Amino acid sequence: MVHLTVDIGGRPGADCRGFCAYCYFKHAKDVPPFGCRYCLPFLKGCDYCSRGVKEEYSGFLPLQTVAESFLADLQMVTGDVTRITISGGGDPSCYPEFRDLVELLGTLDIPLHIGYTSGKGFDDPEIANFLIANHLTEVSFTVFAADAELRRKWMHDPTPEASLAIIRRLAQEIDVYAAIVVLPEVNDGAVLTETLSWLSDIGVKGVILMRFANRPEQGLILENAPILPGQRVHTIEEFSELVRKSAAAFPDLRISGTPLYDPLFDSPFAIRNMPELLDRLPMIHKRATIITGAVASPYIRTILSARGGDPSSVIAVNKEIACLITIDDLTSLHLPDLCDTVILPGRAFVHDAEAEKVLSRDGVYRTVVRGPEMLSADGETSMGMTEVDVLTMEMEGFSALIRLINQYGCPT
Numbered sequence: 001m002v003h004l005t006v007d008i009g010g011r012p013g014a015d016c017r018g019f020c021a022y023c024y025f026k027h028a029k030d031v032p033p034f035g036c037r038y039c040l041p042f043l044k045g046c047d048y049c050s051r052g053v054k055e056e057y058s059g060f061l062p063l064q065t066v067a068e069s070f071l072a073d074l075q076m077v078t079g080d081v082t083r084i085t086i087s088g089g090g091d092p093s094c095y096p097e098f099r100d101l102v103e104l105l106g107t108l109d110i111p112l113h114i115g116y117t118s119g120k121g122f123d124d125p126e127i128a129n130f131l132i133a134n135h136l137t138e139v140s141f142t143v144f145a146a147d148a149e150l151r152r153k154w155m156h157d158p159t160p161e162a163s164l165a166i167i168r169r170l171a172q173e174i175d176v177y178a179a180i181v182v183l184p185e186v187n188d189g190a191v192l193t194e195t196l197s198w199l200s201d202i203g204v205k206g207v208i209l210m211r212f213a214n215r216p217e218q219g220l221i222l223e224n225a226p227i228l229p230g231q232r233v234h235t236i237e238e239f240s241e242l243v244r245k246s247a248a249a250f251p252d253l254r255i256s257g258t259p260l261y262d263p264l265f266d267s268p269f270a271i272r273n274m275p276e277l278l279d280r281l282p283m284i285h286k287r288a289t290i291i292t293g294a295v296a297s298p299y300i301r302t303i304l305s306a307r308g309g310d311p312s313s314v315i316a317v318n319k320e321i322a323c324l325i326t327i328d329d330l331t332s333l334h335l336p337d338l339c340d341t342v343i344l345p346g347r348a349f350v351h352d353a354e355a356e357k358v359l360s361r362d363g364v365y366r367t368v369v370r371g372p373e374m375l376s377a378d379g380e381t382s383m384g385m386t387e388v389d390v391l392t393m394e395m396e397g398f399s400a401l402i403r404l405i406n407q408y409g410c411p412t
Contacts, residue, residue, distance in 0.1 A: 001082040005115075006070050006105065009061035010090015017094055017120045020144075020155045022181050022212055022231075027224035034221070034326050035351025037370050044351040053221075053349065060090055063097040067104060083137075085113040093121030099130065106134030114139040116179070118155060119163035128169035138175040140208075141167055145180075145187045146198035154186065171203040177383065181210045184232045188242065196250050206254030208380050209246065211239045217294075219324045221349065236260060236295055236320065243379070256379030259295050259321055265387050268376035269299035271394045275306075280395065282402045284308040286409030288341040290371070290401070291315055291330070291348075293322035300375065303398055309405070310412070313339065323347035327354055335362040341408045342366050343401070346373040369408050372400045 010016070012025035019026040033045030034053065040046070061069075074081070084105055086092050092114050095101065098121070105112055112135050119141055131139075143164075144151050151160040170176050178199050182188050187195070199207060213219045214226045214233045234242065236259070243257030247264070256262040271277045284307050292300055297316035305311050315337060317329035322345040330350065342359055344350060355368045375397040382390050 002077050002079050003083045003085060004070065004073055004077070004081055005085045005087055006066060006101070007061070008066055008086065008088035008090065008092060008095050008101070009059060010088045010095070011059060012089055015060055015090025015094055016118060017091070017158065018156050020118065020142075020181075022154065022183060022227060024213065024220070024227070025222070025224070026227050028222035029224060031221075031223055034349035035354055036349050037346060037352070039351050041353060044354060049349055060088070060095055063100055063104075066101065070105075081108075081110050083111050083113055084108070085115050087115040091116075091118050091121055093117045093119050095121070102131065102134045102136070109135060111135055111137040113137065116140050116142070118142045118157070119166055120155065120157045122166050123159045123162055125162050125165040125169065128166045131170065132173045136170075136174055138177070139170060140177045140179055141170075143167065143178045143180055143195060143199070145191055146195040147191065150187060150191065154183075167204070168202045171199075171205075175205045176203075178204050178207045179210060180207060181212050182234065182239070182242065183212045183228075184234055186231075188234075192242075192246065193249070196246060196253060196255070200250050200253050204253065206256070206383055207246075208383055209239075209243050209255065209257040210380070211236075211257065211259065217318045217320055219319070219321050221324055221326055254383065256383050258378045258380040260379070262377075262379040262382045262390075265382055265390050267382050267390050267394075268378055269296070269303065269394065270376070270387075270390055271398070272299055272302045272306075274391075277391065277395060278303065278306045281307050281398055282406070284402055285406050285412070287313055287339055287412045288343050288369070288405045288409035289313055289315055289337075289339040290343050290405075291317065291322075291325070291333075292345060293317065293325060294320045296322050296375070304402070307402060309402075312337075324349065326350060327358060330355055330358050333359070335359065335364070338366060340364070340366055340410050341369060343369045343371045343404055343408075346371050367408065369404055371404060372397045375401065 013019040033050035035044040036049040038046050038048050144155050148160040151157050211234055216225050240260040244263050247255040294316045301311045301314045319325050319329045325348040327350050352368050359366045376394050377390050
């Protein structure tokens with residue numbers, strides 16, 4: 001199977017009819033490059049950690065540029081293309097040449113997928129029939145609420161009734177996955193129940209509940225906190241329970257949450273409760289410090305302890321999500337607690353050379369090693385996976401992590 005992506009460019013907030021009130025990119029500053037595993041050893045900053053994380057584009061790309069780039073990718077494919085995904089920094093529904101692009105791709109008779117849209121650029125419900133006729137088979141659609149006025153207020157959607165009508169029509173024919181950023185006392189509680197009931201009634205396949213972030217430790221690394229001053233945020237425990245109860249109340253909907261959790265697979269870190277799988281992981285023979293986020297740390301401790309690891313070797317920073325750890329998180333660590341080998345999350349936004357300098361500033365040289373890209377799948381990722389997929393990812397991720405500990409760690 002070959003999946004191709006059509007990148008239309010675009011800027012968050014500028015090419016989507018304005019920021020939603022709760023948007024992650026709202027107030028984002030032009031911060032210096034963070035550094036990451038893709039940077040050269042002697043140079044902090046690459047395209048990924050300087051531009052990609054901020055989704056920086058100069059604007060939407062012209063249709064001719066998009067088409068030429070896609071054609072070049074298509075010519076490189078040796079097998080059959082089974083899906084084409086339309087994506088970009090801006091909202092596809094606001095792409096000025098959206099209809100022309102869809103018609104062009106529709107001539108290929110290949111299933112189309114829109115990776116994300118708020119629908120704020122769709123003002124005419126007829127667009128749903130147009131998309132169905134041009135082989136759209138799947139779309140991830142931000143809903144926020146089934147209440148049109150809430151959608152108008154918080155998403156700044158000028159035509160919320162049309163957007164909701166489009167979701168209804170698409171759900172009759174294709175796979176629609178709804179995304180809901182949940183704000184306490186705004187669209188949770190009875191409002192969320194009403195929204196999930198409506199989504200269930202119209203035939204939506206699944207719903208990803210996304211916890212609103214408002215503080216740096218929750219993942220706002222672009223110096224843009226708070227997004228909504230004074231707005232309360234669910235704790236991790238509150239949000240996990242909200243996801244659990246929602247899934248139980250609407251069993252016909254595939255409901256999961258990010259950063260926690262997926263009730264269907266009991267993930268992330270589903271293998272923690274499967275002794276038969278834990279027994280197949282390598283034993284730990286050496287010791288290394290594992291740096292991770294506050295959400296993942298208790299799960300990682302449990303899994304590594306089952307294979308002979310020292311629970312105290314797993315150290316959580318204040319940042320909740322491991323892949324959003326930056327150098328600032330490392331400066332707050334108590335250095336005497338660290339081993340001579342420190343394993344960082346594979347996707348953390350830290351330059352390895354800078355990390356070694358920061359973590360060795362007490363005069364003890366510490367080697368920095370990059371861990372696996374992923375140890376598990378959050379609810380947003382696992383939504384499109386099977387249980388076998390999730391468990392395989394976890395087994396491969398933890399096996400790789402343990403091999404790194406045994407290869408680079410210190411004797412116990």
